[in-house]
Amino acid sequence: ETVARSSDATVTAMDHLFRRKRVGLLKPLLSLSLVFASFLMIHKLRLSEKDAFGVKHLRAAGWCGSECFSFKKEVGKTSLGSSESPAPRKEPDTQRVSNRTATWDAQVLNCSEDASVRTQDWFRRLDPRFHQFVLHRHCRYFPMLINHPEKCADGEVHLLMVVKSVIEQHDRREAVRKTWGREQTVDGKTIKTLFLLGSPNIGKDTKNLQKLIEYEDLIYKDILQWDFMDTFFNLTLKEVNFLKWFDIYCPGVRFIFKGDDDVFVNTHNLLELIGFKVEERKEADLFVGDTISKAIPIRNRQSKYYIPKELYDKPYPPYVGGGGFLMSSPLARRLFVVSEDLELYPIDDVFLGMCLQKLHLSPELHPGFRTFGITRRRVSSMNSEPCFYKNLIVVHKLSAQELLKMWSVVHGGDLVCAQRFSI
Template identity: 30%
Template structure:
């Protein structure tokens, strides 16, 4: 039985007919939940409910290297979230741990994940950079802080379509250093002990609360998130996943509502068995 079935089928909608109107109700595990989320879904337009990125995953690849993993025995795929204009950051990674494509006979593939920029000059430089290094994947969404959730789901989309033969996947931001000589033996030991599935390791945030100051970078409205505390979730800067978790997480993202805020709801859509706490990355 598919382990994420209970996740992808929890958020369903039904209608309640009254004398005056037909009211849309949100159910969770078959139970009606009365929160401020409910008012959003009741009043949302059809376009808002059918967001072309989140709900239908109509991603388009502006830049792709679809042969990056094809026909290769990929042990580890590393995808790195980086801003389009951060050319120096990408070059720094290429000249440090990004130079390692194999360690202990384990193949490592690395890609930079970018969103769209409206700066024509920067975009042309990215195209030239991609032709030179062949390590950039770019999606058709504006690359911005509040679109980081789009970026994560786009990354899962790309892995599922173009590198689903990898055994393990690591997501990092461009300010994270990956210690290859430590991480490869660590993951290889999982292979030896049969721990090749249901792996999701990250720094777990357990006591975070929503920021309500409007001028703050992490400001989130009560309409977006009405509760006083976040559920435990993975910090967005880095995580280790087995390939089956990437597949399940991507499928879950099509059916579970989530926030722009470091995707805590998306991460929490996964069962407890996937949420192992590790500071290995």
């Protein structure tokens, strides 16, 4: 019996020792697996670079991106898109046809601050939070980290869904892909989707975030990324860089829906609206959304949209809420032309209104676009009523979970609404 107990104790001790060794071996095995997976992903990304799916370069920290100012100049590449200090601006010729280049040409960036601005009295009085924006306002086009020139190349695209997002909002992009941003063909009309991103902000886990977004794009192939920091003031850079990209790569697109990654879009109603405009032959100047007229700059320093008098001191032109709007392809190309003759403005919605004003156009107000929610009272039960979502086109603002849930209810087949459901 004593021998048996001793044997059992020995077996137990050996089993315990074996388990400890197995756990000890598990960590290095997992680490090796992660290293191997990272190597494979990097290898695939490098292969894709050879097919012009991204520009890799050496970068140093600075205003334009998380690591952005000093680049290797590629042999044989032009730098037409590099942002040198601009020549004095002339009045734009709004009838001018855009000068389409074959590829994205902003490969090398030499974007130091405009030191002459520092000597001006108005700059000394300017709120310090706007200093970097003003000093680098001439920096307009940036190298691409992720590009998909093939997105619009396969025949005619009836509707291109373009979604502003940031790297960390992976759950929002997933929700959009499963709902209104799903690439599909409806009655012979092709719908494609793209997400617009900048670079991670300085101070975040930049390298890992970048690897994650590259891996996400490897799966979905629907991300455009530029090398400027993804900040609120840089949202206008997404507008101008996308307009240039669109002018180069999308000759066969007819309409563009542009919106945020936290909106609900009723795709069926959006296509119906496009159909009505085509029937009425009003698509050439089509720019429709939740129009804001007679607005003035907000002077409250606590507001996200605060603008000091030194930066802008007159009423805004009519513009649409950036949560979601629809425009035609011809108008997008004309907006690209006039945008190049305008100084960048830190609020992207207003900047597009300025571009429209240069074209002597006003955006069309449509009640189906609710970029401030169904009602501005956030606590109102109307904001969660599915029958409104069934009859509207765009509703802002929903979390990823709310979007998935509302999409399921609206398209589930069990929803019964009155024939006329008004707000």
